Amino acid sequence: MIQINNLSKIYNNEVEAIKDISLTIAEGDIYGIIGLSGAGKSTLVRCINLLEKPTGGTIEIDGVDLTGLSEKQLREKRKEISMIFQNFNLLNQKNCLNNVCLPLLIAGMNKKKAEKRALELLEIVGIKDKATAYPSQLSGGQKQRVAIARALATSPRVLLCDEATSALDPTTTAAILQLLKDINQKFNITIIIITHQMSVVESICRRVAILDDGMVAEKGEVSSVFSNPQSAAARRLVFPEGYDDKLITADEDVRFIRVVFDGDIATSKPLVASMAVEVNVVASIVYASTKSIGGKTYGSLLLSVKNDEKTVKKALDYFTRNEVSAKEVFLNV
């Protein structure tokens, strides 16, 4: 369990990057951190493994306060915490294989075993053929995958991902996310993901915190935060321009329902259409981001229906009957 208490960080006595943040991240959780550019996300995770010395507050991992540890204890602790950096931070003078080997060698594994494991990981992230290439010979996405492989190499207990898939195409992103999900399930490791791709949060995070100007604007279950964002910051992220004050005020005659698919429903089920036919609720899609993987649908829809208590209830009931989670969303502040 990671317990962050009243954390704050002020750079050069003037830039207050994060302010009094408290968060609890359960063991084995996949926790998303989102926020606008410059909101303090990177600073926050960099404080978690104490790469950035917080100006105030404490970070407890499994009950141990990191800020109180000796250098040596901190090092041991850090071996259990891997980090994928926003700018990769690969060693320029070492090839991919040796970059991935590094944390293994640091942890004391012998060279041969380390190389074997590194190769496995490179294979998993799909760049085994680049094992002997140097960072300067890699494409952006390839570099990022080396960084991912390196972070996973030591089978850490905690994984901090700072925009770990930002340089990847959707296909590779999906594969990496699946990989993270798998290792999260198999080894019960805690994953903290910074991202600005809402789809990433929706597809793999259980809980999410929304940072705004260095403070936590909102936090909670992804499904509830995303379906019913309370803060302006959250709404801005969850409905990037999908949420629009003009729209809302202009349309006082509609109400919104957010539907989240988590793979429990088959692609082939024509939900919106059937609802119209079956219960006579004609819903319009305000915002949609879904995809189907292996015949299951993931993602979310934001529907608007007539502003009428009965209609909303009918729609919600319909979704509940079909075992799809749906909630009314109140977009007006």
Added chain:
Amino acid sequence: MIQINNLSKIYNNEVEAIKDISLTIAEGDIYGIIGLSGAGKSTLVRCINLLEKPTGGTIEIDGVDLTGLSEKQLREKRKEISMIFQNFNLLNQKNCLNNVCLPLLIAGMNKKKAEKRALELLEIVGIKDKATAYPSQLSGGQKQRVAIARALATSPRVLLCDEATSALDPTTTAAILQLLKDINQKFNITIIIITHQMSVVESICRRVAILDDGMVAEKGEVSSVFSNPQSAAARRLVFPEGYDDKLITADEDVRFIRVVFDGDIATSKPLVASMAVEVNVVASIVYASTKSIGGKTYGSLLLSVKNDEKTVKKALDYFTRNEVSAKEVFLNV
């Protein structure tokens, strides 16, 4: 107009990054280049301004073959071509303002004017307050925005963007894209955008080329490529795992229709639902990525309907009647 003829690039006599690529990019176009990580996208654009010397082929800009220019002529040409680099490439020893000033000073503008213009641009990308900060004091997204401001500073004729919004949150991304669209319209500049965010392509590109393993797998109007991807590579990108061989083969009893919203249709119009009610076609959403901006919907839906000539026709007719572009998509190769 940019005319790329039979371009190829082989690194170190062994890595064939791009192979015999020919493309025509019209003046004033916004051209998307997409492809999996390592497909050769960065190499391709780096060849366009000859940062990478192509192994073979020519690049003509407005009828002038760049590969045949003298050093000096090339420099003059390059002043009209700006590039936003995948890894920003900011000067570490200069603050944001001076980083943005650089191309202006290089182009011969006087210091004072350059600073004024740089400040304007920093304001446009939303980081005027960071003008005196150094790159090491910026967040990832802030760095990217400085790089964008720098590229726009000289009002180039051609803008090459290598994942220019990858480190940005959706809100900032949307703002930057809007900015690009505006300058494209106002100054008729040609923009080439590499991205792995399909939403970026959908929201701003007119034409798109899909690279696969160094070759052009498919190219054309965004709407047609996205609604009816012909190549396996294109399908993989357009329907990231939404396209799934198993799905297709398992469901031989469905056919697919791709609906593209380009803002012409109001959010409030309940298309899928209405179709069910009005023409009795119950469509299921296989893949959706839409958003509504200012009451208009943008994005695309992939619907599946019953495998039946009449149903498909009814659906297509319905969309046509509602002035929404829709096409049948054949996902099987």
Added chain:
Amino acid sequence: MFSADKFQEALEIVVSQFPLALWETVYVTLIATLFATVIGLPLGVLLVTGKKDGIRPLPNWFNRFIDLFINVLRSIPFLIVMILVFPLTRVIVGTTVGTVASIVPLVIASFPFIARLVESSLKEVDPNIIEMAQSIGATPFQIVAKVMLPEAFPSLLQNLTIATTTILGYSAMSGIIGGGGLGKIAINYGYYRYKYLIMLLAVIVLVLLVQIFQSIGSFIATKSDKRLK
């Protein structure tokens, strides 16, 4: 170890000779460093930019020539440089002896060294950043002036500090051709006359001087480095 009258003698020399010697050392070192930098910096730049994969490739024979030229000067012992440059010194300074004349061989002996240090610093500039500069149509000269030198500035300064103290060390030897300075005092008294107390005092002042140069150099280098947060 040192008797009272040795102290007396040393004190006299300190009072009578040190102030001038200190001043001579400082100005010889600084002027020599200045000129050596004026020659060595462009040469070091050429060494980097003229390479086959540099920003302004020069003919191969030219690169080899510069390389050889620098190595020739670097391989000639300083004593011999001093003698060999007499004609040049005479042309420039009008005489071959004295403190001012000693600047010429110092410059000749140290600019190749500075050129190498500059080369080493400039090689560290991120090639991606240079590429960026090329992409905005900067001329090789602009790339050097507006990108490479500013980016390498902290490292250049660090290396110039190293060079300054090395030149200060060399300047001590210029006593041979009548140059003055603390080094000369240290050598004349310590090396030729075994008056170790005076030598020690001269060395202490030299150390202080180096310490000052080094501190200023490191301070500015660190302050000016914007990569550290």
Added chain:
Amino acid sequence: MFSADKFQEALEIVVSQFPLALWETVYVTLIATLFATVIGLPLGVLLVTGKKDGIRPLPNWFNRFIDLFINVLRSIPFLIVMILVFPLTRVIVGTTVGTVASIVPLVIASFPFIARLVESSLKEVDPNIIEMAQSIGATPFQIVAKVMLPEAFPSLLQNLTIATTTILGYSAMSGIIGGGGLGKIAINYGYYRYKYLIMLLAVIVLVLLVQIFQSIGSFIATKSDKRLK
């Protein structure tokens, strides 16, 4: 300029003395560089890692002490270093005269220089990469050995090459205490005996030697630099 019998004489000396002198120069230079590196490298590492914001901060007085120590040695003219280290030379080599004995002052005079060059190289390592190493729990020693040194390798090599040729230059002066080598021949014949032809020949061989060292160093540095494509 050079008459026939001068050629004759020069030829004789070349044949009789150059092979040994060349060998002496090479081994004195290489051994001195080796030892100076063995001392200077760790010292240079300490200079970087021990800083307040380094990876293993050391007490401030200790940093100042090392800094002073290096500056002291760097400020003392080589001639004086030679004398001052006599007692040390005697302890290590058993004598203070001869080629082997000349290695000791060379090492003493050059390790501080190498320490500074190492410092300069290591400062160029991207702080983000060092941070990455800290994040995986590497000890300061591991960070140095597995991250900083490998990342700075090309630059270190480049600077060590500079140091080697500087040491080679210094070694010429070791003729003063009976050291051998080409530098001694150049000085003895050229400087003391005006046999400029012999001096010239000795210098040519020295140049070739520097050229070889420099080429090997630069070649490996460039080859090993994986940042260039």
Added chain:
Amino acid sequence: KKKSITIAIPNDTTNEARALLLLQDLGLITLKEGASITATINDIADNPYGIKFNEVEAAQLPNILQDVDYAVINSNYAISAGINPVEDSLGIEGGSSFYANILAVKAGNENLPEVKALVAALQSKAVADFILATYGGSVVSAVENLTDGYDSSIDYAALEGVTISVACSPTPHAEILAIVKEILAEVGIILDIQEFTDYVVPNNVVEDGTVLANYFQHLPYLDDFNEQNGTHIVSVAAIHVEPLGIYGGKQTSLDAIYDSNK
């Protein structure tokens, strides 16, 4: 196998030759026919005792004395280092004025009044007394007719305020010139003493006119220098002799050499 004997000798032209000639006089080696003031160890014809030579800079010989069996050292360096040439040497050059240190000027300047004034002061009794008192026999005055410091044939009034520059070695030359400076100061002549630590530059600066005279070398060296460099410098007066002596380092007498071949 017995250890061979090492002798350290100066590495500069004349001192090295003088040292070898001294060793020849002591019967330790034989030089090649015709070996003169430019002899080097390459000119040794016969080395019956298998002596090894270390060529070291003259000034460093006292420092390294304890590391070699013997060293041949110039008296001025020996004195500075606290070695007494008269008492400590195991063998010393004769007082031959052959090696007398001279005042030299560029040919054609011999009769300038400045030069004459300088010569008169250097050959004064005051200087001779200073040499005797200060160096106690290890530096010997080579002047036969001592003057009172002034030359009656020149017009000192015309020289008032004139600066005379002399290039010299630090010891004993500069110290001796300090006395001369006082003498000349009496009549208003300023002596500019320029110290050099090497043996080439002082001749060059006289040749090119930078300084008027120099005082650091002996005649054989000057002759050789003129011949090798095509310069035209002439001696105007012999002032003092610094005999070269051989001193024991690890050894206390020369017997160790003679014994080594038994």
